[in-house]
Amino acid sequence: MGAAEGQRDRIGAKYGMWFFLFTEILFFGGMFILYAVYRSKYPAEFHASAGEENLLLGSINTAVLLTSSLFMAVAISAVKKGSYRLSVVFQAATILMGLAFLAIKAVEWYEKVARGIYPNSPVLDKMKMGEILFFGLYYVMTGIHGVHVFIGVCVISFMVYFTLTGNVTQENYSKIENTGLYWHFVDIVWIYLFPLFYLIT
Amino acid sequence: MVRDAVEREDHIGSYGTYILIWAALMVLLAVTIIVAKVEVSKYSVLLNLFIATVKAGLVLFFFMHLKYERGFLKGLLLMVLLILASVIGLTFSDVWYR
Known part of the structure; x- marks a missing residue:
C-alpha cells in the first residue's frame, strides 16, 4: 500500500459490508421462518394460492x-482492471435490469390488486386463513425485497457518478465492491423467494 | 504467506468465469421450473429448495468472491447460517410438539 492510498483498509471495508449482510440474513430469515411455520400449518391453502401467482412473470x-x-460482477471486474467506461456501461445495465424487475413486480401487484387481493381487502378477508396468510406474506416479503432492489438501484446510481468523477478507481474500489456484495445478496434472497411463492406444488 | 492471502482476496474475476456462472444459473432456473411443473414426486419442493441453494452458492462463491476469501470469513458466514438453522429448529420443535 503506497502513501498515495492514505489509510485505506480494503479488507476492513469489505468485512464491514459482510457483517451488515449477516444482519440482513437474519432479518430475512425471520420472515422465512414465519413462511415455513404457516406453510406447515396450511399446506393445501398455500399450494392453492401459489397456483394463482403469475409463473411467467416470476420466472x-x-x-x-x-x-x-452478472452485469454487476462484470462492472466491478472492469473497475479493478481500469476499464472505467466499460464499467459505467455495465453499471447502467445493472440499474436498467433493477428497474425492469421493479416494473414487472409492479405489474404483478397491480394484477392482484385489480382482483381485489391486497392486505385487508374485503375479498381477501373472506378467504380461508391459509390464503390470507399466504398473500400477506407475499406482499410483505416481495415488498421488503423490492425496497432492497430500489435501494440497490439508488446506490448503483451513485457508483456511476463516482466512477465518472474518478472517486471510484482501480486503486479505490471498496465502494463499488461493497455495492456489488449488497446487490448479489438481494439476488440470493429472490433466488429463495421465487420457489417459495411461485413453484410450491 | 500474508502477501498471498492479500492477493487472493484482491482477486479479479474474469468475465468468462462470470458468464459461465450466469449460464449455469439460467440452466438451474429452467430445471427448477420444470421440476415444479412436472411434479415428479412429493419431494419436488425439497428438490427446488436444494436447487435454490445451489444457485445461492454459485452467487456467493463466484459473484461475491467467497471462494477467494479467507477461511475466517467463510467461518463467520457458516456461524450465521448455523444460528439461523438452530432458530428454525427451535421454532419447529415448538410448533410441532406444543
Missing part, C-alpha cells in the same frame, strides 16, 4: 435479476 423476473448480478 422472467428471476432471469432479469440473475442477469443483473
